[in-house]
Amino acid sequence: MSHHQVLVVGGGTAGLTVASQLLNKPNAPEVAIIEPSEVHYYQPIWTLVGGGVFGREVSKRMEADYIPAGATWIKDKVASFDPDNNQVKLAGGDTVSYDYLIVAAGIQIDWNLVPGLAESVGKPGTGVVSNYSYETVESTWTAIQAMKKGNAIFTHPSTPIKCGGAPLKICYLASDYWGKNGVLNNINVIYAKAGMGIFSVKKYADSLNKAADRYGIDRQWNISLKEIKPDSKEAVFEHMQTGETETMSYGVLHVTPPMSSPDFIKSSPLADTGGWVDVNKHTTQHTKYSNVFGLGDCSNLPTSKTGAAIRKQAPVTVANVMASISNKELPGSYDGYTSCPLVTGYGKLILAEFDYNNNPTESFPFDQGEERYSMYALKAHGLPRMYWHGMLKGREF
Numbered sequence: 001m002s003h004h005q006v007l008v009v010g011g012g013t014a015g016l017t018v019a020s021q022l023l024n025k026p027n028a029p030e031v032a033i034i035e036p037s038e039v040h041y042y043q044p045i046w047t048l049v050g051g052g053v054f055g056r057e058v059s060k061r062m063e064a065d066y067i068p069a070g071a072t073w074i075k076d077k078v079a080s081f082d083p084d085n086n087q088v089k090l091a092g093g094d095t096v097s098y099d100y101l102i103v104a105a106g107i108q109i110d111w112n113l114v115p116g117l118a119e120s121v122g123k124p125g126t127g128v129v130s131n132y133s134y135e136t137v138e139s140t141w142t143a144i145q146a147m148k149k150g151n152a153i154f155t156h157p158s159t160p161i162k163c164g165g166a167p168l169k170i171c172y173l174a175s176d177y178w179g180k181n182g183v184l185n186n187i188n189v190i191y192a193k194a195g196m197g198i199f200s201v202k203k204y205a206d207s208l209n210k211a212a213d214r215y216g217i218d219r220q221w222n223i224s225l226k227e228i229k230p231d232s233k234e235a236v237f238e239h240m241q242t243g244e245t246e247t248m249s250y251g252v253l254h255v256t257p258p259m260s261s262p263d264f265i266k267s268s269p270l271a272d273t274g275g276w277v278d279v280n281k282h283t284t285q286h287t288k289y290s291n292v293f294g295l296g297d298c299s300n301l302p303t304s305k306t307g308a309a310i311r312k313q314a315p316v317t318v319a320n321v322m323a324s325i326s327n328k329e330l331p332g333s334y335d336g337y338t339s340c341p342l343v344t345g346y347g348k349l350i351l352a353e354f355d356y357n358n359n360p361t362e363s364f365p366f367d368q369g370e371e372r373y374s375m376y377a378l379k380a381h382g383l384p385r386m387y388w389h390g391m392l393k394g395r396e397f
Helices: 013-023 043-050 137-146 168-179 202-215 307-325 374-390
Strands: 001-009 032-033 039-043 060-062 072-074 078-082 087-090 095-103 150-156 187-195 220-222 223-229 232-238 245-249 252-254 293-294 338-345 346-354
Touching: 001 013, 013 032, 013 307, 039 150, 043 137, 043 338, 060 072, 072 220, 095 307, 137 168, 137 252, 150 168, 150 245, 168 187, 168 202, 168 338, 187 223, 202 338, 202 346, 245 307, 293 307, 307 338, 346 374
Parallel strands: 001 032, 001 095, 032 072, 095 293, 150 187, 150 252, 187 220
Antiparallel strands: 039 060, 078 087, 087 095, 223 232, 232 245, 338 346
């Protein structure tokens, strides 16, 4: 059994950012990272890949190139947690013990929860596409180009999802493409969300509704995708308030799949009743185990699950872990900041930034509720560079 001073579960955005920041400290602790993947993806760019702006290869790097110098890389999956004994059991059979545990394991995509989805998504001729995996993202652009008439449906599930604006962004990009190519009048664009309203912050919601009106998008609320019939190109939806079902035909069906906390977290003592890592929303410290911290998509922090949120959560977590190691009071406090760069068309973007109370917390000296090319350029070109060369290297912003 190996032992590490700080054990980080997950080598994604949150795990690498926290590990790098810890190791950048003058009195850096000893750090190990549990991560089975050989490849790391910058997933926020997949919206633009699905919209035909980039090829999917721009999102891909080798994990080894971003494991921070000085960290031990444990290439395995977590099987179970034993926080009462400060131990983690690995899928390969080994056990790892720790002084401090940071859980940053991301989110699980549950393709199999919608019958007909797993076997049809991304397959030629089905019309079923999704920007939510490297394997399927290019099928979105193929389907958008081929679509000339009929129903184009874009779904948003009832579960928490990573990048809550992504289902809407690809709806706008597709509508913009069809408008520019003279076929939008022949296409009934439907945005089907298993929730209420286009966005949680009124300032941005007003602007997003104006953009949706411009494209003639039919917004349907409290409607959840329950089944896909790819042979007949039909999607079955449930109206969540009445329980009634409705079947719609489609030419393109962009599915944002249901998501949940990883199974090895759900079944652990670290989970809350919903299966997420149960942490204090300001300190990211676990509510029961003081030497355990959690952040990013697998945590129950009540904010949008975005890389921008992690950018603010990571330094708080690092400060509090370092303080905890030194037996000091926890100095870091996270206010729920998150950001959604909401693409509303080619060359157009609304940069939403807000906190736990849905108050806008904007970074630029202009109205970010307006569609701007400058913010689109930031998403397409600036943020990926900030990610690869800044965040993952432990630079704080």
